[in-house]
Amino acid sequence: MGLYVETRVRSGLEEIWDRTQEPSRHQRWDLRFTEITYLPRADGEPQRFRYATRVLPFLTVSGTGVAAGERHRPDGTRTSALRFSSGHPLSLLAEGSGYWRYVPDGDGVRFLTGYDYRPRWGRFGALADRLVLRPLMGWATAWSFDRLRLWLEEGVTPERARRNWLADLTLRVVAVTAAGTALALRPAELPPAAAYLVPLLPAVAVCAALFAPPSPRTPAARRCLRTPPDRARAPRLLHTLELPR
Template identity: 65%
Template sequence: MAGGLYVETRIRAGLECVWERTQDPARHQRWDLRFTRIAYLPVAEGEPQRFTYGVRVLPGLLVSGTGVSAGERHRPDGTRTSALRFACAHPLSFLTEGRGYWRYVPGPDGLRFLTGYDYEPRWGRPGRLADRLVFRPLMGWATAWSFDRLRLWCERGTTPERALGRALGETAARLAAAAGAVWGAAMWHGASPDAGPGSALPALLLAVGVPLAALLLPPLPGTPAARRCLRRPPGRGAASSAPPALLDRLEQP
């Protein structure tokens, strides 16, 4: 899946816990920013699981698509994997079709939970340009942020809803600190307009230093952060980061 997106996190929790919270659609849609709704469709025993998904692109507008998935719960090496293909015919969907996989790799330092996926953008050449510049980086960030939210749920018991509230609250606090620093610097400089050049230095440090700190300081440990996830495979040719053969056996929905 050369050129596709890759995200990996390490979760210090049991394999069954992570499996259930990623394979059950009601739980999956709680932590994954990329989906608003996921619902399984009835299928015959032994057949790949078919599902529908929805993404809310505007208030009151849900763009829906279909998909098919299959999983390998008992592998000889103790790992698990799942694969999916998806498609969306809605004209407002940026994606036309795609495919991806999840791997669950137990280890002494926790469970490596990783994904690789790729998709085809809509709207021809303009769509491919928008994808490269905007949408693909945004999708990578949303996947990594969601994986860290899942980690907090499995490790600390922080529900996805509570984690989102913390993220919004911390973001608001950082923005308020940055805005307050700029306002304070402006007031400081305005209070002594006739002072020498050296008097502007404290105001400049305040106006630049605080917003920079608000941007660069790492999030609190209980707040989800995309930066905690790997965005590239840890080693070239690593078997755990290669697409599973199961993916090739799935038909496009």
């Protein structure tokens, strides 16, 4: 799989399953989706769904998918898998597939995903994916996983977590802007010691903005594992699903 994200959540397996498998809850914490709707299905068939993602305030792309889950496995883990496709002409993601694994681990659960997709638009799409979309998708997945963790562990709702993140981001931007403004408006006559220190302000502010840890109640992609284990592979369940058209 091209992208991998893993987090550990101190919560029960059933709680994590419900908040990831129920569409109305899933779309609250997952930044990659604005809306998820299950479609009617017959008994024994995989679950088909529609999804929509608001890319810009005036642009929403949509697609369809099919998913299946294994809620009771002999080893005590759970697995779900999906395939998806989008016929929207402005969607860079043409089709893809992925899985979630739920692995009990002491007083918590290792929740992890692996997924990949095929971009459209030929060589331009491949370049845009490599430089922009794929890094963004990896970050969005990890950030969303940490937002889910905060919801389950700390009771921080996804909506509150987003506000916390926006406030944190605003403070970092203000710090960098203030340092740059101080440098630009510094008095012409300064003591020698101050003259050497003032140019360092922007560098210190940028380092703080980039590397200072966020609040424990603010989601952060950096808290998630992004490198897959050597033996990570897609579950066999994924190969039973046909690509939706």
